[in-house]
Amino acid sequence: DGGITQSPKYLFRKEGQNVTLSCEQNLNHDAMYWYRQDPGQGLRLIYYSQIVNDFQKGDIAEGYSVSREKKESFPLTVTSAQKNPTAFYLCASSGRGEWYGYTFGSGTRLTVV
Amino acid sequence: AQSVTQLGSHVSVSEGALVLLRCNYSSSVPPYLFWYVQYPNQGLQLLLKYTSAATLVKGINGFEAEFKKSETSFHLTKPSAHMSDAAEYFCAVSGGQAGTALIFGKGTTLSVSS
Numbered sequence: 001d002g003g004i005t006q007s008p009k010y011l012f013r014k015e016g017q018n019v020t021l022s023c024e025q026n027l028n029h030d031a032m033y034w035y036r037q038d039p040g041q042g043l044r045l046i047y048y049s050q051i052v053n054d055f056q057k058g059d060i061a062e063g064y065s066v067s068r069e070k071k072e073s074f075p076l077t078v079t080s081a082q083k084n085p086t087a088f089y090l091c092a093s094s095g096r097g098e099w100y101g102y103t104f105g106s107g108t109r110l111t112v113v
Numbered sequence: 114a115q116s117v118t119q120l121g122s123h124v125s126v127s128e129g130a131l132v133l134l135r136c137n138y139s140s141s142v143p144p145y146l147f148w149y150v151q152y153p154n155q156g157l158q159l160l161l162k163y164t165s166a167a168t169l170v171k172g173i174n175g176f177e178a179e180f181k182k183s184e185t186s187f188h189l190t191k192p193s194a195h196m197s198d199a200a201e202y203f204c205a206v207s208g209g210q211a212g213t214a215l216i217f218g219k220g221t222t223l224s225v226s227s
Contacts, residue, residue, distance in 0.1 A: 004156075033214055040122065042203065042219035058214065090156055101147050102215060104156035
């Protein structure tokens, strides 16, 4: 079955560490997205990519980085510059065209310890 | 600029009662509108979407939503709530330009009591 796989499901980060969240899709979707979810704040866009080797910053890109070397993969790195990284991170993908809507992964919960 | 406002961060209903979750949008272009549902510690699942065809849109699990341009609204309804409907619901609007991302509301948590 086609879908989006996020790993790991739970991730713990020490202060000052960089961590990378994985997002892989086998839906042959062109576009991929990363959102951050905090209680009461909905989903906030971190980065998105419409095609391979190209991506754009979202509303809260500071302290995060991404790459899009393959159509299927869009990993997110949470760097030490992100001062409050504890959150639920959601990856999504979409076929080309805004009317598609998104398919979401099951999320990664990142906690700073 | 595109934006979405969900009225009421928490809605409580009894099992069998009408569910009404409110969403108002702002868009500089004809919008595409979506409702998603999220169960605890899971991703979001598409309930339904409006893409400028019929103004009354039917989705999964008995939910439907009506696009009202004059009111800039896209409220989600279900005639009879079920315990399994308890979840968080998000309204989203298209970004306004081709190739931009969806903009989500802050969500409404639906509680269903027996």
